Amino acid sequence: MLEMNGENDTICAIATPAGKSAIGIVRISGTKAFSIVQPLFKRKKQLSDLKTHTIHYSEIQDPQTEEVIDEGVFLVMKGPGSYTGEDTVEIQSHGNPLGLRRILSCLVKEGARIAGPGEFTRRAFLSGKIDLAQAEAVMEVISSEGETHYQWALSQLKGALSGKVDGLRKKLLSFLAEIEASIDFSEDGILPGSHKALLLGLTAIDEEVRTLLSEFEAGQKIREGFTVAIVGRPNVGKSSLMNALLREDRAIVTPFPGTTRDLLKEWVDLEGITVRLIDTAGSRETDHPIELEGVLRGEAAEKEADLTVWVIDSSEPFKKEDDRLNERLKERKRLVVLNKIDLQRVLDTKNIQEDARLDQVVEVSTLTGEGIADLRRAMKSFLIPQAMRERPLVALVRHRNALERVQEGLGRAIISVQRYNSSEFIAIDVRDAIDALGEVVGETTTEEILDEIFNQFCIGK
Ligand SMILES: Nc1nc2c(ncn2[C@@H]2O[C@H](COP(=O)(O)OP(=O)(O)OP(=O)(O)O)[C@@H](O)[C@H]2O)c(=O)[nH]1
Numbered sequence: 001m002l003e004m005n006g007e008n009d010t011i012c013a014i015a016t017p018a019g020k021s022a023i024g025i026v027r028i029s030g031t032k033a034f035s036i037v038q039p040l041f042k043r044k045k046q047l048s049d050l051k052t053h054t055i056h057y058s059e060i061q062d063p064q065t066e067e068v069i070d071e072g073v074f075l076v077m078k079g080p081g082s083y084t085g086e087d088t089v090e091i092q093s094h095g096n097p098l099g100l101r102r103i104l105s106c107l108v109k110e111g112a113r114i115a116g117p118g119e120f121t122r123r124a125f126l127s128g129k130i131d132l133a134q135a136e137a138v139m140e141v142i143s144s145e146g147e148t149h150y151q152w153a154l155s156q157l158k159g160a161l162s163g164k165v166d167g168l169r170k171k172l173l174s175f176l177a178e179i180e181a182s183i184d185f186s187e188d189g190i191l192p193g194s195h196k197a198l199l200l201g202l203t204a205i206d207e208e209v210r211t212l213l214s215e216f217e218a219g220q221k222i223r224e225g226f227t228v229a230i231v232g233r234p235n236v237g238k239s240s241l242m243n244a245l246l247r248e249d250r251a252i253v254t255p256f257p258g259t260t261r262d263l264l265k266e267w268v269d270l271e272g273i274t275v276r277l278i279d280t281a282g283s284r285e286t287d288h289p290i291e292l293e294g295v296l297r298g299e300a301a302e303k304e305a306d307l308t309v310w311v312i313d314s315s316e317p318f319k320k321e322d323d324r325l326n327e328r329l330k331e332r333k334r335l336v337v338l339n340k341i342d343l344q345r346v347l348d349t350k351n352i353q354e355d356a357r358l359d360q361v362v363e364v365s366t367l368t369g370e371g372i373a374d375l376r377r378a379m380k381s382f383l384i385p386q387a388m389r390e391r392p393l394v395a396l397v398r399h400r401n402a403l404e405r406v407q408e409g410l411g412r413a414i415i416s417v418q419r420y421n422s423s424e425f426i427a428i429d430v431r432d433a434i435d436a437l438g439e440v441v442g443e444t445t446t447e448e449i450l451d452e453i454f455n456q457f458c459i460g461k
């Protein structure tokens with residue numbers, strides 16, 4: 001088990017944000033939690049005698065002056081059943097930083113130490129209450145912005161990724177046992193009977209790791225936000241669509257083609273996912289230097305976008321600019337929006353639907369709002385396909401890096417098996433893969449990695 005300086009001392013921190021609130025919480029955890037808090041607890045009862053997970057009202061006193069500094073409730077949670085696994089007290093008092101700091105300084109005088117960032121959760125990890133991937137999820141639950149990010153963090157906290165990683169690890173460990181047994185039995189190779197099964201087994205695990213890695217980008221975007229560019233020829237209603245998705249009158253809309261010049265970027269919550277929308281200048285050939293610059297910026301935005309929403313005006317024929325856009329956007333992830341369906345349909349959709357990639361067409365009217373809800377859902381499904389939502393998503397760089405090492409180890413092991421290399425070599429590579437999987441859940445880790453992770457936490461968590 002990893003040791004850290006002062007691991008056994010008792011820590012305390014204010015767990016609620018700086019500022020005034022209805023209630024403020026001071027948290028204390030460690031072997032001396034009860035004896036340190038006792039002198040602040042004005043009642044006769046001994047905290048250590050109280051039943052675990054019970055709440056007790058009391059005035060809060062300064063042990064040195066016996067002055068009452070506040071009143072509140074004391075939550076008594078005994079180890080190992082507490083969050084940290086240690087004896088813990090949470091004092092809930094009025095949410096004024098003046099009082100909370102006073103309580104904290106009394107606790108320090110009684111022998112507690114102010115906790116470092118994430119130290120409560122670090123202790124939860126060190127005492128085996130949660131694994132490292134779950135500890136990281138705690139921070140994500142606190143910091144998540146959109147509903148999807150939040151749900152992802154919760155599922156990781158519940159152990160979705162840990163369970164997956166543990167499963168893979170157990171399979172590899174049983175293969176390793178087999179390989180190691182064969183080292184004892186045969187001199188220059190693994191047992192012929194298990195050769196094929198081993199190859200199939202390692203390949204299947206490799207495939208699962210590959211799937212996890214292939215979804216990393218989407219996972220990362222769930223945390224950081226996706227980028228969606230709205231493009232189309234002038235006057236088709238791009239800015240109107242931007243406003244409809246933002247639910248506010250943000251972009252300038254006029255009946256004159258060439259209204260939008262600069263890129264307009266706005267964050268929006270799209271069905272629970274965080275998206276940066278970019279409204280672009282209408283794409284057409286132009287000699288006007290300002291408009292040309294706008295068109296070029298629009299093209300650059302397409303390149304960085306995770307999804308391009310291509311707006312077409314259904315009340316007009318398919319024009320030469322639409323054709324050019326169709327060509328240009330062929331290789332992009334795109335979704336077609338037929339706008340202005342409140343007007344007489346003039347567009348012959350046959351022209352655009354010949355291209356198989358255009359099977360996803362959403363019909364809308366930004367004027368009446370028709371189809372906008374469908375478009376939101378279509379955009380979300382495009383960015384995070386349903387199947388992906390049901391799997392544990394890898395979204396942290398640390399996990400990605402570890403899984404890449406798993407894949408390297410597995411790749412080497414698979415080649416060795418194919419070449420009938422010595423079991424000892426295969427065992428080394430499989431062990432590397434197992435260790436790298438262990439890094440994700442913190443089974444194998446270092447003090448530096450823990451510092452790096454927990455330093456990103458807030459104090460009091
Ligand atoms: N009838 C109808 N008119 C619309 C609809 N959406 C946009 N318009 C009108 O179309 C015109 C152009 O709208 P914009 O949103 O400025 O179009 P744009 O694509 O941003 O145009 P540029 O910035 O010039 O490229 C305006 O007069 C809008 O009111 C719609 O769904 N129905």
Ligand SMILES: [Mg+2]
Pocket residue numbers: 238239240251252259260279280281282
């Ligand atoms: Mg515009």
